[in-house]
Amino acid sequence: MAAASSLNTALVEWTGFQGLPRFEAVSDDDFAPAFEAALSEHDAEIDAIAGNPEPPTFANTVTALEIAGESLSRTSALFWNRAGAHTNDTIQALEREIAPKLSRHYSKIGMNAALFARIDTLWQERETLGLSVEEMRVLERHWKGFVKSGALLAKPQQQRLAEINERLAGLGARFGQNVLADEKNWSLLLSSDAELSGLPDFVKDAMAAAARERGAEGKYAVTLSRSIIEPFLTFSDRRDLREQAFRAWTARGMNEGETDNRGIVRETLLLRQELADLLGYANFAEFKLDNTMAKTAGAVNHLLMTVWEKAVRRAGEEEADIARLIAGEGHNHEVMPWDWRHYAEKIRAQKFDFSEAELKPYLQLEKIIDACFDVASRLFGVIAVEKKGIPAYHPDVRVFEIRDRSGTLVALFLGDYFARPSKRSGAWMSAFRSQHKLTMKNGTTGEMPIIYNVCNFAKPAEGKPALLSLDDARTLFHEFGHALHGMLSNVTYPSVAGTGVSRDFVELPSQLYEHWLTVPEILTRYAVHYETGEPMPKTLLDKVLAARTFNAGFNTVEVTSSALVDMAFHTRTLADDPMAVQEEVLREIGMPRSIVMRHATPHFQHIFAGGYSAGYYSYMWSEVLDADAFSAFEETGDAFDTAMAKKLKDNIYSVGGSVDPEDAYRAFRGKLPDPDAMLRKKGLAMMEEIHGSDA
Template sequence: MTVNVSLNPALVRWTGHEGLPRFDAVKDEDFAPAFDAALAAHEAEIEAIANNPEPPTFENTIVALEIAGDELSRVSALFWNKAGAHTNDLIQALEREIAPKMSRHYSKIGTNPVLFARIDALWEKREDMGLDLEAMRVLERHWKGFVKSGAKLDKPDQERLAEINERLAGLGAKFGQNVLGDEKLWALVLASEEELAGLPDFLLDSMAAAARDRGEDGKYAVTLSRSIIEPFLTFSENRELREQAFKAWIARGENGGDTDNRAIIAETLSLRAEKARLLGYENYAALKLDDTMAKTAETVNGLLMQVWEKAAARAREEEAELAKLIAAEGRNHEVMPWDWRHYAEKLRAETFSFSESELKPYLQLEKIIDACFAVAHRLFGITATEKKGIAAYHPDVRVFEIRDAQGRLVALFLGDYFARSSKRSGAWMSSFQSQHKLPLKNGATGEIPIIYNVCNFAKPAEGKPALLSLDDARTLFHEFGHALHGMLSNVTYPSVSGTGVSRDFVELPSQLYEHWLTVPEILKTYAVHYRTGAPMPEALLEKVLAARTFNSGFATVEFTSSALVDMAYHTAEATSDPKALEAATLESIGMPQSIVMRHRSPHFLHVFSGDGYSAGYYSYMWSEVLDADAFAAFEETGNPFDPEMAARLKAHIYSVGGAIDPEDAYKAFRGKLPSPDAMLAKRGLVAPIL
């Protein structure tokens, strides 16, 4: 690899432990010149491929495209990691500049007529080239990608499409920064006994640490980090403070001023609709769903409404139970959104004789991390070993080697678990480097995956363990399921590696992995009390398992309403008032006033901070239909770690990436495609399947 003189070599030559980046050798100021150099280098590579005098072949065109842009990939991986997980004013300013610049760069490639002519020629004779299934999928992905980039449009439409993509990139970056800005600025600082009434010790510890971070020693801060706000809404006995905190939480991105996202949403939706029309699609949902398992908005809405009807009916029953508790306390108010978690927790304690605060001492972060690794070892034969003293992109980040049953290094994994003001909210998996087997220009053949998980758990006080809620523990398993999808990848081409699959299939490995958290032998082994080391009592374990579908109406209404609004936005002809469309959609489905969308539009990062899950938030539920059926395959054997089933799972789901069609992948594992019945039963919305 030839390194440009203006490019810090540490950005592109990763000489750290087993090929890890040398994070400590990279400065924020290095990124701007590095992007300029890497973009220029990639452009030169693309021109060389396009203008190759030899006739197009799979090797000199498609394989060449697969390995082009290595410097840009590395600089981008480091930068976008920093932008999401440890940002600052300089990085945010550069993000607003780089996002549209990258869009321009890829628009230029996607509309290069000479390059597309080579790809199109290969596409036309694809059946006569002797390609294997994976290579055919890679060729199809490149050809479709160019078509959707406007390769077949006339010049004025190509130019307009490039303008749209560039503007959308800038809007997405600003949207995410605005949400982070609102989260960072807001805190409710408390001190009196009345204000702290009902709050358990684990939450007080987290709130005290958050207050110290804000210069309020000796006080307690409610922040908009989910790991603090949700338990506060659950346990606080002060209804006025619950309302204040809840309204701040759902108002992120809708507070007026520089961080208000409403105008961004309106412009984003307008530009997406125009983009779809330019490319010949009825609406943006049709464009996004073209290469998914669901295929059409009608199919998506059909599934969502089937679930909605059952979920809304269950939520009405749950609300009636909560209203009884409120009345029993001598109060006369309706169940409002800031009441639901509080009284649901009381109902859980009454119904199952345990509370979240009773459970939490048994869910130590360290032990749940161990459980994640232990399940992966039993299912897939891999072993994780932490390597201390290796500098990552933040001092809290931990580095692990992942080795197979023969002791070979197959991946590096980084875990970034604690919330901080420089990190956007939520939890996610991403990669610095994806697995593949192609020979590279630097002389190497193939690369191992370097994967990371980012979470936002409340950081405990010094010397105290981090304790998780059951939802937190599920999140940890979920994101590690994504990580396994990347780390177990075994494909030839980088574009179909790991999570390079259709959007409504990508959540299958992660959601499926959550099931092993509540396998009784895993909880018995790893759910141990942080003070005594005693395992969770059998009686409590039985209650936890019995309560798995408790409050399922609420949780499903929260999710499904968000997914339906997402689809409404991207199937509407036009909307100048997204807030009105959100309200009209919720009214049309009968949204209870006591529940709010899991992600209201002004902070719906999945949909508006970039393009990832736009017209695609439904995919969590689509994948849940698959994951419920997939885990049922293990249950049918009587062994959640059945070796034959685990081998099939690895071979057909976790290791193949996008090398084969997702429907074919699932049928190779299970023998059939599922119905929603197992998912509905898992959520407790229909009777269990016997």
């Protein structure tokens, strides 16, 4: 164990502003000894719980487990934040070491026979213990966690399970690092007017800033950050450059050499199947779906194929429109994936008489952040107050106090909005600390949540505002919906706080929150021109709202194909080459040649580095819920209906995993939804009316 004098206490004693960590006081080299000490401390706590001579009670076993490992939780929170949002070679090397070490640690806990005996005794006697609904959920979570960790297996099988989990943790860390390396190491530098043809100023500004960051002052860099690659593919007139950039974007993780992820994918899938076999499940999907709303792979695939059939038919209509436009311009090439965004944007401009370039000046990052906060205030009564000058983990990160109507501090929120080479792609919410009401070992009762959002918007040039696409703005609302799920949490036990819910329920609060972005009074107030301050003209606003389902076939095909491949990987017997499975699935479902999966296998971080294995479908499952949930507000005629907002907060945003998700949704809505509301939201349900029921 590391000597106490060599440990940096700033990792575990958070004495910064309002209980924030003192990020500036933690160096990369502090993590290794801190993990060593925290793991040893947690081991001792577990041994004390397992070896307690008193008969097991909920308090001396379950509650004791809930508050154990605080030093490990805090060290881990800081480390994984740095690994995802501001990494470097030192952190990446430690990530490859610590991921399997943590897996080994938790496997040992899950296979602690004395500890499981106490949990199992409580589980068998649960009906006689007088537990609350939340306590019963917490006990169930612990018991099932132990079983899935191999508590019921014989020693040799337990040992093999631990080895599998340890190896999977290491593979996941390497997978994500490889994708980041491919994104970081590729750029396409442009300079001539011919190379920049068609690009609006906001795209060129973002590319110029990216070039400067790469030491290429005076040039323009196409990077693999979505905030640059997607607008480049949309506006560039240079088909040859679009193809070059698109091929690099879709080749992440399969460039041969050290960063090629295909071998990692194969080993990962084989190990997951072996894990499922050991635990008595037919396949890994059955293992993962055991504690979800969907429950079975059959239910998942039924939903996905219901949506797929409508989406691919709509995409065919969209492709035909694009092909006509290409021919009308005098070209004779077929529609390829690097053409779709470019020509779809032209069709949108024709059909709805506006373009993304016309819309973007009205979507300032600052104003959309304000809109996020305003919606939260009107729905849930919380106020965000930015605190300038508070040190965070990167100079771009902003700190906000979240207070209720009485002025009481209920959470801290950190916003990290701009892309940088040290940050993995995508957008996410996470927590430095989750809410709970338990009394800790130091005598304090309860903890306030500290939540952060990470995005990858293009950073503007000095003195210029950051302008967002409509998709960017939706992403901001989406991640803040997750943040609210964490910040509004009002439970007793940390394991069920905030986003501690089943995977196919966790996206409901985030996807639902997106709806308020396009509530007309929100766009009217916050979509103002960055130069004139004038609100978006009503004519443009009406066009934006009318175009909400434009390109729905393309968007839905991208996502649904990825979800179907994910389910196939985790339900089928794996062939030698996972890429062959991907191609087999795409061939079976009739994937259009003009569209690719949103996440091709070698860079599908959700399922190989992010916890969504056999779970990518959950975005669509939650979309069924969120479309129906927003309909509840529409039915009142008021998007901010007070009574409905209270029911939403009380039954969805604040309860975390303390109640069954179906019970939580019924308490809010009075019923469970069917997919029709989601299909209408996507603009796909109308096809039945257009083509007839036998189409």
